[in-house]
Amino acid sequence: xxxxxxxxxxxxxxxxxxxxxxxxxxxxxxxxxxxxxxxxxxxxxxxxxxxxxxxxxxxxxxxxxxxxxxxxxxxxxxxxxxxxxxxxxxxxxxxxxxxxxxxxxxxxxxxxxxxxxxxxxxxxxxxxxxxxxxxxxxxxxxxxxxxxxxxxxxxxxxxxxxxxxxxxxxxxxxxxxxxxxxxxxxxxx
Amino acid sequence: xxxxxxxxxxxxxxxxxxxxxxxxxxxxxxxxxxxxxxxxxxxxxxxxxxxxxxxxxxxxxxxxxxxxxxxxxxxxxxxxxxxxxxxxxxxxxxxxxxxxxxxxxxxxxxxxxxxxxxxxxxxxxxxxxxxxxxxxxxxxxxxxxxxxxxxxxxxxxxxxxxxxxxxxxxxxxxxxxxxxxxxxxxxxxxxxxxxxxxxxxxxxxxxxxxxxxxxxxxxxxxxxxxxxxxxxxxxxxxxxxxxxxxxxxxxxxxxxxxxxxxxxxxxxxxxxxxxxxxxxxxxxxxxxxxxxxxxxxxxxxxxxxxxxxxxxxxxxxxxxxxxxxxxxxxxxxxxxxxxxxxxxxxxxxxxxxxxxxxxxx
Ligand code: SF4
Numbered sequence: 001x002x003x004x005x006x007x008x009x010x011x012x013x014x015x016x017x018x019x020x021x022x023x024x025x026x027x028x029x030x031x032x033x034x035x036x037x038x039x040x041x042x043x044x045x046x047x048x049x050x051x052x053x054x055x056x057x058x059x060x061x062x063x064x065x066x067x068x069x070x071x072x073x074x075x076x077x078x079x080x081x082x083x084x085x086x087x088x089x090x091x092x093x094x095x096x097x098x099x100x101x102x103x104x105x106x107x108x109x110x111x112x113x114x115x116x117x118x119x120x121x122x123x124x125x126x127x128x129x130x131x132x133x134x135x136x137x138x139x140x141x142x143x144x145x146x147x148x149x150x151x152x153x154x155x156x157x158x159x160x161x162x163x164x165x166x167x168x169x170x171x172x173x174x175x176x177x178x179x180x181x182x183x184x185x186x187x188x189x
Numbered sequence: 190x191x192x193x194x195x196x197x198x199x200x201x202x203x204x205x206x207x208x209x210x211x212x213x214x215x216x217x218x219x220x221x222x223x224x225x226x227x228x229x230x231x232x233x234x235x236x237x238x239x240x241x242x243x244x245x246x247x248x249x250x251x252x253x254x255x256x257x258x259x260x261x262x263x264x265x266x267x268x269x270x271x272x273x274x275x276x277x278x279x280x281x282x283x284x285x286x287x288x289x290x291x292x293x294x295x296x297x298x299x300x301x302x303x304x305x306x307x308x309x310x311x312x313x314x315x316x317x318x319x320x321x322x323x324x325x326x327x328x329x330x331x332x333x334x335x336x337x338x339x340x341x342x343x344x345x346x347x348x349x350x351x352x353x354x355x356x357x358x359x360x361x362x363x364x365x366x367x368x369x370x371x372x373x374x375x376x377x378x379x380x381x382x383x384x385x386x387x388x389x390x391x392x393x394x395x396x397x398x399x400x401x402x403x404x405x406x407x408x409x410x411x412x413x414x415x416x417x418x419x420x421x422x423x424x425x426x427x428x429x430x431x432x433x434x435x436x437x438x439x440x441x442x443x444x445x446x447x448x449x450x451x452x453x454x455x456x457x458x459x460x461x462x463x464x465x466x467x468x469x470x471x472x473x474x475x476x477x478x479x480x481x482x483x484x485x486x487x488x489x490x491x492x493x494x495x496x497x498x499x500x501x502x503x504x505x506x507x508x509x510x511x512x513x514x515x516x517x518x519x520x521x522x523x524x525x526x527x528x529x530x531x532x533x534x535x536x537x538x539x540x541x542x543x544x545x546x547x548x549x550x
Contacts, residue, residue: 018546
């Protein structure tokens, strides 16, 4: 987990934009703005991505792809909508083949305005996305301190006795015990 | 008979900046058939321009067809409308239009060349190109006020004047850029790896380019002499020292060299504009409503752009049609793939510098 925290990978999908925002995203990876100093790499594989960067107002043909890419990304994931037309439809609003913004189909966490969005703004959007991503990570995998302490005790004991330590099994046992205890204790309200 | 295999490429792919879908049928890594689907980003801009947007606002909607050559769309439309209104822009405006357009060409070509270098696995060169591209972007920002969507031209002239302070900055930045361009030309001409990767790959013979009606650097890389700027009299290209660049080889390398040399020619025209900028108005009021029919041929960075407008004296045009350069290059691209090695596909596609948001609109 700590590796992902330090270098999130982004997946960029163009669903009908004019390329204006896309070239600004690429300019961000260039030497002047350089997102790679934060360990951010632009990768084309949804299965390895943490942040989905979407540009464009979502045309009727790209929406299925967008949903599929979104589904394929592992949890936790953050969506950044870059550009006026990804946020609301922009100039393309109410044109006949356009769906007026990304948030009609997938939940968006950060909106970056501008037509075209400036690289500085995109950087800020991605930094915000990182914060949100970290928060989401904590929500999903927070291990109670009780378990951590118990785990350390057990491991120390086993090491002292010279036993083979199967860490995964220990955690599994502890977590299932913890959940059972939680279920058994009556709520006090 | 070898293994038959169907390889989908796109619509979302690492080597592709844009959604386009190719389905390749391959046999032992050699492509036997290919299908192209370009319609992912169709938005319906033409329809909207004919039904609900007034003709003056259309000038700021058409740049959103494509971000890389936004200024080409903007100006081609404006010139077509000016023909309808029988108006001729002031001389200073014409010079400024050339200036903005050539700067845009430099940024677009540098971008395309960076992509081709990336497909060859030359990461250093990509970063160098991107670094120097920022110089042009800064110039464009100084001149027009925005980095990508300039909205610089308007019916009657241009929206901003070139002030002496900006001119001074431009000169400083362009001087730096020009030195770098010579260095890049040296790399592209003489680098061993790049020549190995690009020479003789994806060759388009001259007959094929003529038969399939290729446009822009693709055609000029195969020895076809076509450039709309040479026959264009709405802007003073010949006066500013325009010259056509033609290479005969027809491979990826030649296409790149065409782009490279065009950069130097653009640079020369920019210096000429800055040195000989005439005094006068940069914008004039235009009266009247568009009535009748007009066309405009315009040399965008990727080839010939074509605008057709028709109005009947009302605010809203009755017909607006755009034909974009990438659209004319798709047939030759398709033909070229058959018989090529699958490993060359990304390099070939990117050497065409396709702009799909133009094609689908
Ligand atoms: S916000 Fe503007 S520049 Fe960005 S993709 Fe949309 S139309 Fe293009």
